[in-house]
Amino acid sequence: MATKIFYFSATGNCLFVARKIADELSNTTVISIPQVINTDIDTSGEMIGFVFPIYAWGLPNIVEDFIKKIKLNKDQYIFAVGTCGGTPCGTLLQLKKMLQKKGADLNASFLVKENSYTPLSNDVPLIRFMMNIAGKQPLSFKERFPQIIEIIKNNQKHKAERSKPLANFLGTLLHGAAIKSFKTMDNNFIVNEKCNQCQTCEKICPQQNIKIIDGKPKWQNNCEFCFSCLQWCPKNAIQYKGSSPDAKQSHHPEAKLKDFILR
Ligand SMILES: Cc1cc2nc3c(=O)[nH]c(=O)nc-3n(C[C@H](O)[C@H](O)[C@H](O)COP(=O)(O)O)c2cc1C
Ligand code: SF4
Ligand code: SF4
Known part of the structure; x- marks a missing residue:
């Protein structure tokens, strides 16, 4: 089954995840979003995957712009993995809504928690507060890998993973202004x-x-x-x-x- 995995990665977590998933599937191409975003993007294929970091409780600007730009259809099996530092909030719901607006769907999507490589301290009141209300933190990709592969390989449905409702609500509220300020x-x-x-x-x-x-x-x-x-x-x-x-x-x-x- 022809598969394309589009990824954005700055410090390597998402590239690692995208490559590991591709290794388990046949006929799969791993494509950097920044490399193709300003081109005529080929999204043909029976399976389409997105792997991206979570930024400010939602999608990074470049991923949002990319999703707005591409064409997809309802017959494609679409999956996503969001890598994060522990407060993913409603990011996968944001993606699902965007895909549905395009007539496609997010069939299976997962959250994984990886090491964060930012030079900034996370020890600030708002981040601590969001962390406290987010609920149970996602497991690492290493821990989730067998389940994620099983679901994707069999084109199974898997509900978009998310934090607790209050964190999703506040994350969505804050995301627009925060991501713009970046x-x-x-x-x-x-x-x-x-x-x-x-x-x-x-x-x-x-x-x-x-x-x-x-x-x-x-x-x-x-x-x-x-x-x-x-x-x-x-x-x-x-x-x-x-x-x-x-x-x-x-x-x-x-x-x-x-x-x-x-x-
Ligand atoms: C600007 C910025 C904002 C981030 N915001 C969040 C966030 O809201 N929630 C979270 O859990 N992790 C957040 N992170 C952590 C990243 O999502 C995480 O480190 C991700 O795995 C990085 O992927 P990469 O190594 O492929 O670039 C943020 C990281 C950066 C640099
Ligand atoms: S800051 Fe200077 S040394 Fe560093 S990557 Fe840029 S041009 Fe090269
Ligand atoms: S200038 Fe901004 S977008 Fe470009 S590499 Fe640095 S942090 Fe990333």
């Missing part, structure tokens, strides 16, 4: 003297939000807030104002810089 969060990136003008940050940014001007990266206020530039800079020359003093560059252990070079 666009200008790049005002807080700082580049230090270690920068050797290699242009890697420009080449990996999923939103083409970095331009090298006079030999230095300049952020363009269309940020996904994914921290890919900071985490993958070969010289560790990018910092974020207000990040934890002991924050170090980090990513999924199997992720490699070459997987994130987009152009």
Whole structure:
């Protein structure tokens, strides 16, 4: 059965998940959303999968834009895996609604909790509050893997997983403003003297939000807030104002810089 898995990943969790699922299916192509979003996107195939991180209790901007853009149909078996840090809220319901508007459906969708590789502390009142009301945290992909594969392989239905109702309600309420605010969060990136003008940050940014001007990266206020530039800079020359003093560059252990070079 021809399958396409579209993924967005900044620090490797979603790429790992997408590849692991693809390894278990036949005739499957794994496609980076940032790489194809500005092209004529081919969504043919009997099975379509989406793998993405959860950002601000919902879909990342780039995933939402991608879903709006693509064509799908009701005969396709559509599945999704959202990877998160523990407060997924109603993200998969957001996706299901978007797909239904396009005449398709989300047949099976799963949440998994993975290590978070952001340099910012999660120890802030709103995040703590959302974590407290979200309910039981999702299990890791490693723990869910056999069940997820079984369901997808057999084209079974699986209800969109979600947090507790109050968390979903508040998450949905907060998501729109929060995700919009991410666009200008790049005002807080700082580049230090270690920068050797290699242009890697420009080449990996999923939103083409970095331009090298006079030999230095300049952020363009269309940020996904994914921290890919900071985490993958070969010289560790990018910092974020207000990040934890002991924050170090980090990513999924199997992720490699070459997987994130987009152009
Ligand atoms: C800007 C940003 C916002 C995030 N918001 C949430 C969130 O609302 N809930 C949550 O559980 N995890 C959140 N996370 C954690 C990511 O969803 C999680 O680390 C994900 O697995 C990253 O996937 P990747 O490694 O493929 O990029 C956020 C991470 C970032 C960078
Ligand atoms: S990736 Fe790092 S070293 Fe290379 S241009 Fe960007 S900031 Fe400078
Ligand atoms: S500028 Fe950095 S944080 Fe913003 S979208 Fe690009 S890679 Fe991600």
